[in-house]
Amino acid sequence: MTLAVSGGDLQRLRKLNSLAVVAALRAGGPMPLTHLAERTELARATVKQAVHDLIEQGWVAEMDPSAGGKGRPARRYRFRAEAGRVLGLDIGAHNVRAALGDLDGNVVHLSRVPVTPALTRDERLQAVDRAIDACLTGAGATEDEVWGAVAGSTGYIDLEGRIVLSRAIRDWSGAPLAEHLSARLPCPVVVENDSRLAALAEHRKGAARQVDNLVYLHLGRRPGAAVILDGAPLRGSSGAAGEIGVHPLFNLAASSDLLQASVSPVTSGLAPGEVAAALFEAVRQGDPGSTTAVLRYVKVLAMATAAMTLTVDPELVVLGGGFSRSADVLKEPLRAELETMCLRTPEIRGSTLGEECVAVGAVCFAVDHLNARLFNPAH
Amino acid sequence: MTLAVSGGDLQRLRKLNSLAVVAALRAGGPMPLTHLAERTELARATVKQAVHDLIEQGWVAEMDPSAGGKGRPARRYRFRAEAGRVLGLDIGAHNVRAALGDLDGNVVHLSRVPVTPALTRDERLQAVDRAIDACLTGAGATEDEVWGAVAGSTGYIDLEGRIVLSRAIRDWSGAPLAEHLSARLPCPVVVENDSRLAALAEHRKGAARQVDNLVYLHLGRRPGAAVILDGAPLRGSSGAAGEIGVHPLFNLAASSDLLQASVSPVTSGLAPGEVAAALFEAVRQGDPGSTTAVLRYVKVLAMATAAMTLTVDPELVVLGGGFSRSADVLKEPLRAELETMCLRTPEIRGSTLGEECVAVGAVCFAVDHLNARLFNPAH
Missing domain, CATH: 3.30.420.40 (ATPase, nucleotide binding domain)
Structure with missing residues (x-):
């Protein structure tokens, strides 16, 4: 071939190949290079390079060979869902829930702090902090490990995450929830309507898979x-x-x-x-x-x-x-x-999914946001 | 660089680069290589190769140099919207319209055949044929030049293009419109609800740009x-x-x-x-x-x-x-x-857009379908 291919083009191609490999591992579970090449429709050598890159970056790990049964099985690779953590919050009139999830959207720990409708805005925000503390402690994690957070709350919440109107929770319209969370978490924070998160949870993990x-x-x-x-x-x-x-x-x-x-x-x-x-x-x-x-x-x-x-x-x-x-x-x-x-x-x-659906949906949505940031080939 | 890059990878990359160039020309109008390189964020040599490929395939043309004013202007390239034609139909109770459009969704000719609500199903299908004939003749085109067709009609039309229920037009529920059109046109045919096409027309060419x-x-x-x-x-x-x-x-x-x-x-x-x-x-x-x-x-x-x-x-x-x-x-x-x-x-x-909006929307939708087929990088 006598194509003019610049270094930038090759970088783009490598990124696209890595994305294809990550997508295949997330959808299909652990697999050897041969299967990866089939699923991604990439050449074996290309897949090998991508897996090498991804292991270096912490996204992919080689499986423990003892996990297989037969003698000399092919090396298998898996997506490292534990490479990062996301936080999902559900802030309601009667309960505040905090769930820590992995990069596959699976909840690894969930804490619930009972509250009452009568709380003031500040008291409710303090309850949010307690739920986060309890969840991180329970999971043996720190705030620095949280790559993204999504908070669900009742009400009309605009695209910037402002609580425009909340009839269900006292003193909650206009509450600076995103600011409060951004001040203590070192990651992007999204505030979203709770029904929307519950719907997403049912789609990803519940009745609507x-x-x-x-x-x-x-x-x-x-x-x-x-x-x-x-x-x-x-x-x-x-x-x-x-x-x-x-x-x-x-x-x-x-x-x-x-x-x-x-x-x-x-x-x-x-x-x-x-x-x-x-x-x-x-x-x-x-x-x-x-x-x-x-x-x-x-x-x-x-x-x-x-x-x-x-x-x-x-x-x-x-x-x-x-x-x-x-x-x-x-x-x-x-x-x-x-x-x-x-x-x-x-x-x-x-x-x-019952009463934990908003927190579960918040974890799933945090993973979606993270994917969009990490894996967007346009950036 | 010591990357393993296969021939298949390079083909993929060339296709992606061509797509980026076509998208830039369609969005930004005619431009020289330098601007194309800026807009696509690709290397100049890569853009040059892509433009060369696209000219060979008939998608891009060099502009007539006399179009510019100054002495020795840079060569400019444009997307060849005339490379193909699409047909948009609006089949109603009182009128049948046929519009021929280019690959930018601009209507180059429109014919209208007045009908009455009293027509039988076959008579209405014959009116559709007459509208198509008149439109092609008027545009000086033949059926072989039509790359895609979309027909809009009133009623609940399912995802396979079947007219499930049409209250507005007599004897029209269950009419074999897609089959009829597919039998005479050498291209893919889509049947769609007329309001949906009108909405699309307003979005692309009318009040909702x-x-x-x-x-x-x-x-x-x-x-x-x-x-x-x-x-x-x-x-x-x-x-x-x-x-x-x-x-x-x-x-x-x-x-x-x-x-x-x-x-x-x-x-x-x-x-x-x-x-x-x-x-x-x-x-x-x-x-x-x-x-x-x-x-x-x-x-x-x-x-x-x-x-x-x-x-x-x-x-x-x-x-x-x-x-x-x-x-x-x-x-x-x-x-x-x-x-x-x-x-x-x-x-x-x-x-x-007035009364031609369904036909205009059908042309736009036909272009969308064509784009999805022609420019889908996954295929």
Whole structure:
């Protein structure tokens, strides 16, 4: 060949080859050079060079040969998910959670600090600090090992991570959460809406794996929603995507309040927080009054879900939040309502991640951000 | 350097370099090698090689030196948009349009064949053929020069291009449009929802240039809607994205029918198709009865628009379709209604492309598909 190839071009090519190798190892698990060459469609010599570079940079390690069984197996290589750590936070009215994850988005330690809705802004930020401290201590890690942090919180959070409006947490609109975290963490910090992170968690680790287009509904006393398109959370042009709950025709918050306030023999004497679960249980037992109350709630829920479905046409709707424990009761009537309104009715599944989903989603999102920074071939 | 670089790697690198050069020329217009090297951040020798390759392949041409003014200007190169042709079709109840475009998505010829809603399926397909014939003849082109075709039609069209449901055109659900076109055109054929193509046209050539996230509303007797995210039309998991018009709470079709049927001194004696325009004109003149009727329509429109806005958070809402000529009357009251419902109110603009927008969008979409096939570095 008589091509003019500059040193800069070769650097770019090496970087692209390294990216291809890292992507193959992350997707396919540990493998020998021969398999890597097949999966990346690169020449064996090229793959060997890339693996050499990546081992030097700390991204790839050779597997312990004893891990294999047969005599003289080919050397296998793996992505070093432990090369860095990310921090995921979930800051709510009743709990602050901190999760430390590896570069594959797996949580290695999670701490929970109970709080109350009555806390002041500063008290809540102090609780955030305590949760981070507990999590790092529990994982035997230090702040310097954290390569990226994502904090989830309830409310309308703009693209710069400012909490524009938070109705669910007292004194929280305008709280300087990103500044507070940036002051103590030596890494980039992202603040994101909690439903969006929960949706991402379901997509990566929960009920929506392998499903790239979905609507997530956070059902409970503080309803929320989020959209995942092409495997990524939809933020919208100002961070307000998924805020269907405020639409006056649906008024999701009021509908779940109505459910909580249902007066029925089944729920008399219960604390407000216990009413919904009792109603759902009574529906399972066939109680007609409870069934009527729950169907009324489902009707409102279906109107909002249909509006989102007719806008983005998701493959799947995931029911999350406190009421997701009763997804068995909600799924079928919701499906039946959607059937009458949508051109194509999405599948409906209950969340499988429970109350840790926002923290798990924050860890996954931190990994996504890190990948974008580390592996963006344009830079 | 002592890198192991295979022949396959160099081929990949050459392809990437060519892509970078084509992208720079398409975005920046004709330019000399020096500028190309700056814009692509490639070495001058690399750019020279890429331009040489591209001229050989027919993608790039040297500009006529007389085009410059000064003595001995540097040679400039341009992308050859005329290297291929694409065909865009708009198949409606009252008109069939065929537009021939170049590889930059500019329409070089457009033909229109008037039809009636009463046509049978076969008669409409024959009208499509006549429109294509007239367009090719008018442009002095043959079918063999068409590299890709996109046909827009009203209705729910699935990802395989099947017309699942079309209420606006008689005998059209299930029509074998893609098969019909594929049988006579020697290129890939895509069938797509017409509102989605109109939205794309506004994004590329009309009211929404430079705006990557928008909601498009087709306002008129057959309302429709579409969403553009990150500069691409959102199809959804089954092709049903944007079908908010069927939501029972909004019932957009009924609301515009109501407007058409308004009984007012202003509209007495008018044909149904003339009522809306007369009402809008009367609003401009300050007629109170007409204003009440139009505001009632805007309220319903706003409810549907708010549901889409709260789901995807667009930067802009474009008003298209027949009523877009009265965007001046609709914009302000629609904005005021949205303001009360949305966390962030998008800007509102009227369409600038008028009745040819679906055909123009089809041409743009055909170019997008062609780019994806021609310039996908993975293949």
